[in-house]
Amino acid sequence: MDKLGVIVPYRNREEHLSIFKKNITEYLNKQEIQFKLIIVEQSDNKPFNRGKLLNIGFLEAKRLGCNYVVFHDVDMIPINVDYSYSNKVLHLATNFISDTNYNKETFDSYFGGVTMFPTSIFEKINGYSNEYWGWGYEDDDLLKRCINNNVETNSNILRNRRTNIIGLNFSGKNSYIKVKNNINYALPIKINATFNVNLVLDESKDYDEYTIFSIPGYDMTLTYNSFGRYKFEFWDYQKNVYSITSKITKTYLTNIVIEINPMDCIIKMVQDNEYVGETTYNRKLLSYSKEPYLYIGNANPYRGVNFKELHGYVSDFKIWNDDNLLIDLDFKNYISHNVYNKPMEEICDSFGCSKIKINENKYTLFPKPIRRKSTFKLLEHENNGFENGKWKNIETRLNQIKFYNNENIESGLSNLEFVKDAEVVNDNVVKINVGI
Numbered sequence: 001m002d003k004l005g006v007i008v009p010y011r012n013r014e015e016h017l018s019i020f021k022k023n024i025t026e027y028l029n030k031q032e033i034q035f036k037l038i039i040v041e042q043s044d045n046k047p048f049n050r051g052k053l054l055n056i057g058f059l060e061a062k063r064l065g066c067n068y069v070v071f072h073d074v075d076m077i078p079i080n081v082d083y084s085y086s087n088k089v090l091h092l093a094t095n096f097i098s099d100t101n102y103n104k105e106t107f108d109s110y111f112g113g114v115t116m117f118p119t120s121i122f123e124k125i126n127g128y129s130n131e132y133w134g135w136g137y138e139d140d141d142l143l144k145r146c147i148n149n150n151v152e153t154n155s156n157i158l159r160n161r162r163t164n165i166i167g168l169n170f171s172g173k174n175s176y177i178k179v180k181n182n183i184n185y186a187l188p189i190k191i192n193a194t195f196n197v198n199l200v201l202d203e204s205k206d207y208d209e210y211t212i213f214s215i216p217g218y219d220m221t222l223t224y225n226s227f228g229r230y231k232f233e234f235w236d237y238q239k240n241v242y243s244i245t246s247k248i249t250k251t252y253l254t255n256i257v258i259e260i261n262p263m264d265c266i267i268k269m270v271q272d273n274e275y276v277g278e279t280t281y282n283r284k285l286l287s288y289s290k291e292p293y294l295y296i297g298n299a300n301p302y303r304g305v306n307f308k309e310l311h312g313y314v315s316d317f318k319i320w321n322d323d324n325l326l327i328d329l330d331f332k333n334y335i336s337h338n339v340y341n342k343p344m345e346e347i348c349d350s351f352g353c354s355k356i357k358i359n360e361n362k363y364t365l366f367p368k369p370i371r372r373k374s375t376f377k378l379l380e381h382e383n384n385g386f387e388n389g390k391w392k393n394i395e396t397r398l399n400q401i402k403f404y405n406n407e408n409i410e411s412g413l414s415n416l417e418f419v420k421d422a423e424v425v426n427d428n429v430v431k432i433n434v435g436i
Helices: 014-030 050-063 119-124 138-148 394-404
Strands: 004-010 035-042 068-072 076-080 095-097 114-118 154-159 164-171 176-180 189-197 209-215 220-225 230-235 241-245 254-261 266-271 274-280 293-296 311-321 324-335 338-341 346-351 354-359 363-368 375-378 419-426 429-435
Touching (some): 014 076, 050 429, 189 220, 311 354
Parallel strands (some): 004 035, 035 429
Antiparallel strands (some): 068 114, 209 220, 209 293
């Protein structure tokens, strides 16, 4: 008979734990699932280490004879969840309700909250890394371990509309194109950019932002950032800032269209023919016509700070002004330091760029977890992730850098070290206090 280990990483949330213990016990008994609830409390003063606590709980589940486990956050109360055995790795945290407006954003590669593993597969991937301290990225690392060990996952399949193209490569703050700003901002504007961003992290920064194009000053800019979002940002004449932001997604060869309607004061953003969002601004835009140039690949290469430079390539860039094509950069016939703007029959200066031939596969696969649809009630708690335009805690940024630098490959069950301070057993509930 199958036996489930419910493993909960925990510290300093007594009210949530009391609610969770009561609800999960009643819920699993009602489903007639044999289980052990294993609460692993971090008793030292180090930053919280969710992955390491879950590894410790897994060893306890194995000792107690569990043949599958669910790694479960304490603030997610089951409402409609199937906890029965699966021989596949499943992500269960798919849908949420709450008593307030409190909610949780999910995205395609989200692998946190509540995740189910057969014990054999969790051992095969060597468990979680033990090296993610504070909030974030231990779940991203876990999904990567599944993929690297050929554990079955799902995929999003993106069909690339263009597979054989020429583009211009940008390699940092000294790579950019300088284009005359002849746009009439009193007329409708349409901006079309096709590009791909390479996620190059600068360890000296709190986060990274990569500029596709910018009209500087109070920048009107299209960017991708290390939070995984595409963003169009601009200012009105009273210097109020507005933005349209995509959902969290990985980088790929993408097309974004921005439409500015100055008569109705509406700006819309579309990505790969799918509507992203729109915003209404106050009366009129900032006087962007005062800026003599706009830049591709850099926010402003001449101001000396905050370049938000692009690492990646652009394969198409066009701007229409009241349906008249004003900018259409010719990358196909690029000659070093010169990019031809066909409609205006003028040469634009480029710096540090190189022409590349881009051979994209017809389809791009983005792995994502296999999901068993479930509904949980969220217990409200303090946000530990993204806040006021950056990560709330420095540990999250350090975790992000570790993840993208592949620094935690060997860490896991095989070299897990901890000190068990105490253990309390009460029927089906085991509570372990550990120093890590």
